[in-house]
Amino acid sequence: MRISGLVEGKRHLVGLAIIPVMTLGAVCLGVLAGSGGAHDVKVSAWDREISLSTQAATVADVLAAVNISLGPGDIVEPSLDTPVEDGMEISVERARPVFLRFRGRGFSVFTAEDRVSLILSAAGIELEPDDVVCPGLDEVLSESSTIRVAKVTYGEVTEEHEIAYDTQKREDSSLEAGLTRVYNSGVTGLVEVIYQVKYEDGVEVAREEKVRKTVREPSPLILLVGSLQQVSRGGQNIRFERALEVTTTAYCPCAKCCGPTAVGMTSTGLPATKGVIAVDPRVIPLGTRVYVDGYGEAVAADVGSAIKGNKIDVCFDTHEEALAWGVKKNKVYILR
Ligand SMILES: [Zn+2]
Incomplete structure (x- = not known):
């Protein structure tokens, strides 16, 4: 009887739900095969695959029997207290360091999780509504990636910008051809712009213009061009x-x-x-x-x-x- 297909890929709740069925099956097998309570199980732990016949009672006992000790953040499926059944496949995922940049502060967490939301939970991080997370919460983190959580704030910035002046040419028949004279020096205009600025951890990432007010209109440069x-x-x-x-x-x-x-x-x-x-x-x-x-x-x-x-x-x-x-x-x- 192979039940691993049901267990595989689901977390502990699924494993618990099918325990009555598994127990029945195991009892029947035990009686028929007369195996004295031994179960054939397979353990996959990072780069190792071990198949064994064991009388261990729980997943934890199986891991002890094959000398696999767990560290913080490691994930075992099914959970350690699950009773051993015939054909059970136990997987151990080793935790690895994930670098987090949380509101400008950097640190590492050890976790076997690969989904960003689960890694943040494992690190005990509670997000606020305005936080921005990169990569996104539903993303699966590749090796050696960093998760960045930044606090988003908004502010207003007022800036003055110059407006360039035009150059206008006027023919002047009293001035010799080939010569020019400045009739009116150009004056740059001035505009005041109010922006709404978005910051992540205090660093500007976007801005949007809100109000634009002309402080001074530009005045053109008028150039007299001789035609005499x-x-x-x-x-x-x-x-x-x-x-x-x-x-x-x-x-x-x-x-x-x-x-x-x-x-x-x-x-x-x-x-x-x-x-x-x-x-x-x-x-x-x-x-x-x-x-x-x-x-x-x-x-x-x-x-x-x-x-x-x-x-x-x-x-x-x-x-x-x-x-x-x-x-x-x-x-x-x-x-x-
Ligand atoms: Zn001379």
Whole structure:
């Protein structure tokens, strides 16, 4: 008679419920087989399987007979006080350490349970309604996992955020093409936001916006963009494509200005003389005809190691003239 199928996988209550049937069967077998009360049982304990014939009275006696001693947290099925029956299968599950992180505090429990809810019960943990448990209570814990129980709280946080301003461009026919002017500096806006924040063990895990209030509206940056393409200089109309604002320095063909090996020639082969300027070719391409305020018409025909970006070097015939020029901020018109 095999009754283990009924017992297997159920906890002690099921085992108790069928005891009358088992007892009857055992008595009958004992009488018929004349075995003197010996029962064939099987014990499965972690990596061992033992089959034996025993006269032990209870599950506890069987385990003692095969030298299995139990530690805290171990699970025996059926329970230790269950009377031994023929064909009984006894399983012993060894407790192993499970690491718990409970409201920020860490500790280990020894348990053979593998379901999260049962492990927490075994550890004597009582949950509160707002607790969050990970993995979930119905999950089965794999080896070497951790259960985390965190207290959930809520709070309100008020923050101020900046609102970026737009940039608007406006054409200005009184400003030279190529130049821009700030008409109105942009001002960032300010908004106050109240969030409801969810914390687990004091650490923010989520937030939801509740109220948003504008403290200050942003004000746009207004940029004037020049469209003027003609200016009058000394009674002469100068038509140009675009203007640049540059820093100008001056030089002449002398050795002081161009080094001891100076031969009075520009890098493009033109003589270094009035009417020639040195440029950064990435800003003003070589060969470009220009008008320089305070200097006059010129051609971009030279380069210089110090002439990078919005800088030009205007050439004079004499060193005195170059010295007199000094350093100026002025406009260069790129001629059509
Ligand atoms: Zn010079």
